[in-house]
Amino acid sequence: MFRRIIFTIALISGAYAALAQPTFKGGEQALNKFLKEKIIYPDFASRNCISAVVHVKFRVYKDGRVDKVKVQSGPGIDLDEEAIRVVKRTAGKWTLPAGVEAATAVLPVRFTPDPSRCNSSTKLSREQAINAYHQRQEQENAVTNYYQNKHAGKADTSKEAYIISLKQQLGFDEDFIEDILAQADEKRKQGDNEGACADWKFIRNIGSIKADPLLARYCIK
Numbered sequence: 001m002f003r004r005i006i007f008t009i010a011l012i013s014g015a016y017a018a019l020a021q022p023t024f025k026g027g028e029q030a031l032n033k034f035l036k037e038k039i040i041y042p043d044f045a046s047r048n049c050i051s052a053v054v055h056v057k058f059r060v061y062k063d064g065r066v067d068k069v070k071v072q073s074g075p076g077i078d079l080d081e082e083a084i085r086v087v088k089r090t091a092g093k094w095t096l097p098a099g100v101e102a103a104t105a106v107l108p109v110r111f112t113p114d115p116s117r118c119n120s121s122t123k124l125s126r127e128q129a130i131n132a133y134h135q136r137q138e139q140e141n142a143v144t145n146y147y148q149n150k151h152a153g154k155a156d157t158s159k160e161a162y163i164i165s166l167k168q169q170l171g172f173d174e175d176f177i178e179d180i181l182a183q184a185d186e187k188r189k190q191g192d193n194e195g196a197c198a199d200w201k202f203i204r205n206i207g208s209i210k211a212d213p214l215l216a217r218y219c220i221k
Helices: 027-038 043-047 078-088 122-153 159-170 174-187 193-204 213-217
Strands: 053-061 066-073 100-113
Touching: 043 078, 043 122, 043 193, 053 078, 078 100, 122 159, 122 193, 174 193, 193 213
Parallel strands: none
Antiparallel strands: 053 066, 053 100
């Protein structure tokens, strides 16, 4: 079963030293509460007890828009993607000083594993896990590229047995797909259609049709 929160999530907001910096409505406590409620601890980082501080840089406008969201520094794994996703969800929740039309901010988001589960995790094991993540990404890309080409009628189907073998190595089974569906549903409930559609497209691009009705209903083709 999909688990929304596997770890205790410690979150910190930036110290807004410059006068032109945006301020989260309700202050730092409200910001931390918002992030804690919205973050879905990513699967790979949660399974491998990876902690990190992801610094996310973004631009806030007077009308409440948030854009140019990118990671300034992070571990380069799924924690980065989740930090970006959640910062995008802060649109409309910032205020700017009078006379300021737009401002850039950096928000550090700290992900801290639950000590009761990750006590035996070492710095070395976490570094090995991060290296494994990048190797895994290459395999995932091989799978998703194959099915994207297959949907377009361009795939070399003689490679399908190899792709199926890769899927087995990666653990792309029915339980995995159910976890991604649950994760996508949580994002949709948060109003994050973009994030939900990305998850449903991923399911389609690993050779499953389970998300196709949701893609047809909620996502622009």
